Amino acid sequence: MSIVYKRPEVFTDEYMKYCGGCGHGIINKVIGELIEENNWQEKAVFVWPIGCSVYADKYFKVDSICALHGRAPAVATGVKRATPENLVISYQGDGDLVSEGMSEIMHSAIRGEKFTVVFVNNAIYGMTGGQMAPTTLMGQHTTTSPYGRAEEFTGHPVNMAEIIAGIPGCYYSERVTVNTPGNIRKMKAAIKKAFEYQMEGKGLTFVEVVSPCPTGWNMKPVKALEWLSESVISTYPLGVFKDLGKEEK
Amino acid sequence: MKSEIIFSGIGGQGTILMGKMVCTAASKKGLNVTLSPAYGQEKRGGRASCQVVISEEMGSPIISEADTILVMDEKSFDDYEGKVKAGGTLIVNSSMINKKPNRTDIKVMEIPFTEIATEVATARSANMVALGAVVKTLHIVDLDDAKAVVAAKMKPALVEANIKALEAGYHFDER
Amino acid sequence: MGEKVFMQGNEAFAESAIRSGCKFFFGYPITPSSEMPEYYAKKAPEEGLTFIQAETEVAAFNMIAGVAATGKRGMTATSGPGFSLGCEAMSYMSAASLPSVVVDVMRPGPADGEILGSQGDYFQLTKGGGHGDYRTIVLAPYSVQEYADFAPLAFELAEKYLNPVVVASDGTLAKMMENVVLPERTSGPERQPWAVDGAKGRPHNDITTCGDGPEQWEAFNLRLQAKYQNIRDNEQRWEEYQTEDADVIIVAFGVYSRVAMAAMKMAREKGLKVGLIRPITLWPFPVKAFENLENKDFFVTELNSGQMVEDVKLAVKDKDRVEFYGRLGGMIPTPVELFNKLCELYMK
Structure with a gap:
């Protein structure tokens, strides 16, 4: 009998605090698998943000540091510059990366910092209770846009994977999602590629994961996946926006 | 022993350089030196000045009055005439300053730095003439100490002319 | 004893920090502190330093946090308005017990204010400045020599207590030139057992600053307070x-x-x-x-x-x-x- 599926050994026994139907658990697991499969346990350093993934330091048996809201790319810059041999992962949500930390992520990309950003975009502030994010869809109802997001006050959603791809310091930028097993496999391939580029010393590698937040969206998990597949992805199209590695080949 | 000196002029007149040279020469004698450049508001309008404190014990970098003040331009003359200690010395660049001091309780040396520099070297060495005059007034370092600093700090091609200018300033009162 | 050199305050501190094994400097230009980033930038190739001009002081302070988290020596230098921006990270680094060194070259505030010497940041430096119950060791040098001496001392104290250390200088000391004997070269600490530098050959380390319930967070705070009391008992100078x-x-x-x-x-x-x-x-x-x-x-x-x-x-x-x-x-x-x-x- 062979084992075809197991919990990554890089995980601790800690109980994951994510809500039912949340994408973080899947994304965490895929990253855990990649670290284990590539033997990066002693090289990986996570920089966790403030957001729903703030407790993820307890889930992984790898080094980690929790950053202030938005500042993960600056902390990751310090960690990676001081220990360039390590696999440094800045794991950030959309409120964190697109709002509070817009300056830090943009300038990390501008400098071509050699770490990987896993950007979890669920179009809402999850941890603080479902407020509007810069990534919230037009017309979407949140606790701070109770009548729907309106252009007059908030402008339009921000497409980070495309913006980051446009910066010369970015080496690789792709947007993926977690709504189907097929897309989860594509996500794993994308994150793997980003990690490999990082270990080759390439510039900023950026993977945006469009992810459901049933609690913040006030939907049942199944409905949340449907809405993600129908609406969210039309605002945030999947695909590779930059892959300098492919161009070099 | 304690000496407080202010060098004041406009950018390009070498006032900070003079201050540094005096400090270097004095510190070679084992004295404590503090040079505070004027900057900020004072730097606006092209002012370049610095204040030097030389003493056996570490002293206050902020001074009440100075023993010796060198003024290279009229604005500096206006600002610093009143800051010379009674019995102290005001050295005036008479090549650029036509005003006469009102103070009678201080020694005033009016020296045409540019004309002297042109005579012994080139006009560009006017600040070394001034340095010579300051060194003579201070009685802390002698001419040879100052010469050694000039030789060490200047490009070799400029050393000879600048030392001539320094000597001319030092011996001005013997003229 | 090394030879005496005639140096400006800010440059003497920067040189002394380099000699103390501080190879990382992240900073944002602001008068009267800018000679320090300039000095690091200039010396970077020959000394093997990493200097980055950060986009903001917010970023600079957090980059220092990242370096300190790996157990290596890093610093930033700023002045009034920049330190205000960095206060968020001062609170963070205090909670994270990160041994970082920050120079605040005080200038007169409030707001943009002026750029000469001042001591108006005393409250900000000694009473917190950022949010929460934290303290940072604050050293106030009075001469260029002491300014230079406080670079190695700041790192030693930071590493001894695992706490940020601020060197409180001002516009006067920063720009002043005096004779100084620079410290001997040291390489900084060996690999730190608590650092997040890749869990090679040891169990993994987590540096966390986010509470997990009031009981846990009170206990966390009490540990910090015990450390501060230890510092009060032993480091008054x-x-x-x-x-x-x-x-x-x-x-x-x-x-x-x-x-x-x-x-x-x-x-x-x-x-x-x-x-x-x-x-x-x-x-x-x-x-x-x-x-x-x-x-x-x-x-x-x-x-x-x-x-x-x-x-x-x-x-x-x-x-x-x-x-x-x-x-x-x-x-x-x-x-x-x-x-x-x-x-x-x-x-x-």
């Missing part, structure tokens, strides 16, 4: 001059204490029994310096509207015997001005 027979003791810190010293000497020459206490650690405030001083008047003078004077009042037995004199905006009293103030107050 000050210098005192002729305090024993003094009727009046001047209290002043930083390079400005040298003006106070000159005023004290003038007073002694006139037969006035004046002494001086110069706090070197602003936090922990040297309360021990005041312990056995009975029946004396205290004259606190600062380049602000009266900040350290509050700590002096807490440290002395009779707070009604504490007087204050300060100048603002970058104005600095001369020795004569200060001496006249002393006479006005105490020669009635």
